[in-house]
Amino acid sequence: MPEFNVRSDSVNVEHIMEQIRARIREKRGVDYTEEQIRELAAVKLEKFLDPRGVRSDLLDQFRKAMPAYEPPVLPNYSFESDTLFESHRGIIRFFRKLFHPLLKLFLFNPNPLIRALNIQSQLNTMYADREAQRESSRRAMDQLYYELIHNLVLELTRTGIEVKNLKMRVESLSSRLEFNERRARALESAVVYKPSEEERPSRPSPPAAAVSPQAVQTTPQPQTSSPQPPHPQGGVPQEGPGQRSRRRRRRRGRRGGPVAGQFGSPGGSPQPAIGTTDGPTEAVSETPTASATPEPGAVSVSSASASDDRSDATSGQALGAPDAAEDDAPDDDGAPDTGSGEPRGQ
Amino acid sequence: MKVAVVVQRYGTSINGGAELHARYIAERLARHGEVEVLTTCATDYVTWRNELSPGVEQVNGVSVRRFPVKHERDPRVFGRRQERVFAHRHSIGDELDWLDAEGPTTPALVDHIARHAGEYAFCLFFSYRYYHAFYGARAAADRAILVPTAERDATIGLSIFNPLFRNVRAVMYNSPEERTMIQAVSGNESVAGVVVGVGSDVPSNPQPGRFRQKYNVRGPFAVYVGRIDENKGCKELFDFFEGYLQDPHGKLSLVLVGNSLLPIPQHPRIRHLGFLNDADKFDAMAAADVLFMPSYYESLSMVALEAWALGRPVLANGRCDVLKGQCIRSNAGLYYDNAQEFAETLKAIEQNRWLGGTLGRNGRQFFREHYDWPVIERKYLDMFDRVRHAPAARAIEPLPGWFDRRRQDLPAAEEVLARLPTGPVTGHRQPDGRRWA
Numbered sequence: 001m002p003e004f005n006v007r008s009d010s011v012n013v014e015h016i017m018e019q020i021r022a023r024i025r026e027k028r029g030v031d032y033t034e035e036q037i038r039e040l041a042a043v044k045l046e047k048f049l050d051p052r053g054v055r056s057d058l059l060d061q062f063r064k065a066m067p068a069y070e071p072p073v074l075p076n077y078s079f080e081s082d083t084l085f086e087s088h089r090g091i092i093r094f095f096r097k098l099f100h101p102l103l104k105l106f107l108f109n110p111n112p113l114i115r116a117l118n119i120q121s122q123l124n125t126m127y128a129d130r131e132a133q134r135e136s137s138r139r140a141m142d143q144l145y146y147e148l149i150h151n152l153v154l155e156l157t158r159t160g161i162e163v164k165n166l167k168m169r170v171e172s173l174s175s176r177l178e179f180n181e182r183r184a185r186a187l188e189s190a191v192v193y194k195p196s197e198e199e200r201p202s203r204p205s206p207p208a209a210a211v212s213p214q215a216v217q218t219t220p221q222p223q224t225s226s227p228q229p230p231h232p233q234g235g236v237p238q239e240g241p242g243q244r245s246r247r248r249r250r251r252r253g254r255r256g257g258p259v260a261g262q263f264g265s266p267g268g269s270p271q272p273a274i275g276t277t278d279g280p281t282e283a284v285s286e287t288p289t290a291s292a293t294p295e296p297g298a299v300s301v302s303s304a305s306a307s308d309d310r311s312d313a314t315s316g317q318a319l320g321a322p323d324a325a326e327d328d329a330p331d332d333d334g335a336p337d338t339g340s341g342e343p344r345g346q
Numbered sequence: 347m348k349v350a351v352v353v354q355r356y357g358t359s360i361n362g363g364a365e366l367h368a369r370y371i372a373e374r375l376a377r378h379g380e381v382e383v384l385t386t387c388a389t390d391y392v393t394w395r396n397e398l399s400p401g402v403e404q405v406n407g408v409s410v411r412r413f414p415v416k417h418e419r420d421p422r423v424f425g426r427r428q429e430r431v432f433a434h435r436h437s438i439g440d441e442l443d444w445l446d447a448e449g450p451t452t453p454a455l456v457d458h459i460a461r462h463a464g465e466y467a468f469c470l471f472f473s474y475r476y477y478h479a480f481y482g483a484r485a486a487a488d489r490a491i492l493v494p495t496a497e498r499d500a501t502i503g504l505s506i507f508n509p510l511f512r513n514v515r516a517v518m519y520n521s522p523e524e525r526t527m528i529q530a531v532s533g534n535e536s537v538a539g540v541v542v543g544v545g546s547d548v549p550s551n552p553q554p555g556r557f558r559q560k561y562n563v564r565g566p567f568a569v570y571v572g573r574i575d576e577n578k579g580c581k582e583l584f585d586f587f588e589g590y591l592q593d594p595h596g597k598l599s600l601v602l603v604g605n606s607l608l609p610i611p612q613h614p615r616i617r618h619l620g621f622l623n624d625a626d627k628f629d630a631m632a633a634a635d636v637l638f639m640p641s642y643y644e645s646l647s648m649v650a651l652e653a654w655a656l657g658r659p660v661l662a663n664g665r666c667d668v669l670k671g672q673c674i675r676s677n678a679g680l681y682y683d684n685a686q687e688f689a690e691t692l693k694a695i696e697q698n699r700w701l702g703g704t705l706g707r708n709g710r711q712f713f714r715e716h717y718d719w720p721v722i723e724r725k726y727l728d729m730f731d732r733v734r735h736a737p738a739a740r741a742i743e744p745l746p747g748w749f750d751r752r753r754q755d756l757p758a759a760e761e762v763l764a765r766l767p768t769g770p771v772t773g774h775r776q777p778d779g780r781r782w783a
Contacts, residue, residue, distance in 0.1 A: 010677075010704075011677055011701065011704045011705065011708070012677060013673055013674050013676075013677045013678075013679065013680060013681075013705075014674055014772070016680065016694070016701070017680060017681070017691075020680075020687065020690045020691055020694060021687070023690060024686050024687065024690055027686075
């Protein structure tokens with residue numbers, strides 16, 4: 001999404017308005033031209049008109065509900081030139097025709113009446129046929145409209161579901177983005193210093209008291225599984241390069257999402273916690289390992305950010321679950337490390 | 347040099363746009379010569395009821411001569427005649443009837459102008475649409491200068507005004523859009539004209555803090571100043587602003603200054619302060635982050651100019667050509683055509699401090715270049731000189747005779763209006779190289 005990139009004192013309002021409108025277009029989606037809209041409409045219409053495009057039996061049900069149309073038989077009459085003089089008796093028919101000229105001469109002329117009724121009869125027939133045709137075509141159109149609306153409803157429902165899914169994806173992505181930004185800020189705020197191989201032995205080893213009891217506690221575990229080379233400074237067996245960080249990540253992931261993972265664990269201030277425990281063994285078992293043992297020459301992010309989330313630290317303590325047990329236990333929430341956006345490779 | 351300023355209403359308590367414009371101009375021109383205001387006894391532009399005494403009085407050092415209105419406006423008759431000339435085929439007689447119904451019908455004022463025109467060097471007629479301008483300019487055509495204050499509404503499509511635009515000595519336009527519109531409808535390109543507008547007495551040291559304290563206004567806010575009316579686009583403004591309030595990132599409140607003819611939405615971030623005096627009004631504008639100008643029809647927005655004079659950006663309705671043109675030419679305001687644009691432009695100003703500041707600085711510069719009082723006065727005096735040395739004006743076209751007045755051959759005014767060119771005048775420079783006002 002483009003931000004305003006006019007950063008000088010001389011602004012151009014028209015240019016800014018173009019940018020704003022472009023941003024609106026981006027938010028709204030693709031702007032179709034009138035031609036494209038017509039094209040799309042035509043495509044959809046073809047699909048609707050194609051019987052293979054119908055995806056349910058609702059149309060059949062509609063047809064069943066609507067009985068087939070049969071044009072009603074409307075009463076009509078036929079009126080020809082001799083209808084007035086007709087009779088089932090031949091003699092009467094004869095005399096009527098015989099006296100027809102006298103009728104015309106002395107009483108009235110029936111011919112216009114005959115002509116009018118004849119025309120009316122023809123019109124009646126014609127209109128009845130036309131009405132029947134119209135009704136049948138209307139019913140056919142009704143079916144087509146029903147089909148069209150039905151398909152529109154289906155499409156709209158599907159589109160709605162898709163929109164919901166997309167919204168959820170956008171929310172998920174934005175939360176991940178937010179987490180990554182916070183992570184980046186935290187990383188930038190920390191000082192990362194890694195000593196060279198030559199500097200490492202020359203640095204004074206931490207006093208034995210400063211070594212975290214957690215480190216002491218965790219020492220035997222790797223030995224039981226697989227022997228590790230001895231620790232260069234304290235004789236503590238060295239963990240594998242990614243083992244500690246993996247364990248730390250897993251633990252943070254369990255403790256409460258991105259904030260806890262990002263801004264450190266209770267281990268950020270380990271010594272007071274140790275001091276409050278009754279004995280060294282309990283202290284060892286309850287003290288988290290994250291940053292408890294400062295790696296020589298490296299100041300981790302957690303040391304800078306441990307104070308940022310005291311509440312999380314408290315909750316982590318309150319759970320009281322031994323870290324060793326946590327470390328060994330599988331992730332019961334089943335969430336992968338990356339699912340909570342945990343940083344890698346710290 | 348004696349100048350007559352002819353306007354429909356006049357007084358310190360009258361705040362209508364054209365009337366205020368006329369008063370400012372009269373008071374400023376009074377510093378350069380003798381000015382007499384010719385006006386009516388009315389104060390209400392709806393009824394034109396005679397509420398002031400006829401005769402001569404002094405208002406802020408300017409002589410004002412008032413004439414009684416012959417009859418008040420009958421809204422039903424006026425509405426019926428307006429419907430006829432705006433929407434149907436009609437005659438010149440219908441248009442003259444409409445003008446008479448609109449008012450303020452002041453034959454005494456026109457008679458005075460006809461008898462005493464020779465005493466004035468120039469007669470400045472404000473608001474082309476009213477009786478006094480139409481007949482007054484005909485009575486003193488050889489010294490008539492028109493300040494049309496024309497908006498883009500159907501009145502401009504009435505044919506009786508075309509000879510008026512063509513036969514006055516000069517036209518003082520408020521904006522390039524107004525000039526384009528009038529020239530398109532009347533073909534008066536040969537008449538001397540200049541885009542002038544009007545200045546404003548903006549205080550040099552407004553006190554935004556005092557306003558916030560006095561009215562307990564906290565946080566950033568946008569301000570609307572003027573009559574709160576649907577015709578001014580306020581209903582649309584409320585709708586759009588309520589849409590903006592849905593955005594959790596938006597922090598601006600809306601402060602409304604002016605008398606309301608509309609129900610104000612009930613929301614904690616919308617406040618209506620009512621009518622304020624000038625000091626408070628300017629303090630409010632100085633304290634605001636942005637000024638809203640939602641009107642659809644304007645010939646010149648004095649409020650927008652005042653906001654610019656105070657260094658504040660303006661968010662205007664883009665469907666008003668004049669406002670949009672002013673924003674583009676000044677580079678001091680944004681504009682919107684719909685709710686989305688409203689929200690986005692408002693957010694742009696709110697979230698980019700540099701943008702609001704730059705727009706405000708541009709506005710201040712724009713005001714100083716084009717609307718500072720010395721600039722306005724100079725333009726008027728230059729125009730007087732120009733007209734004085736120009737050849738005598740042609741005789742004004744007479745009104746048609748009895749039969750011609752009744753010939754139903756004129757198109758509806760709305761049809762004429764629809765044919766007129768639209769859009770802002772976006773050229774940033776005048777032919778002489780100066781930026782447009």
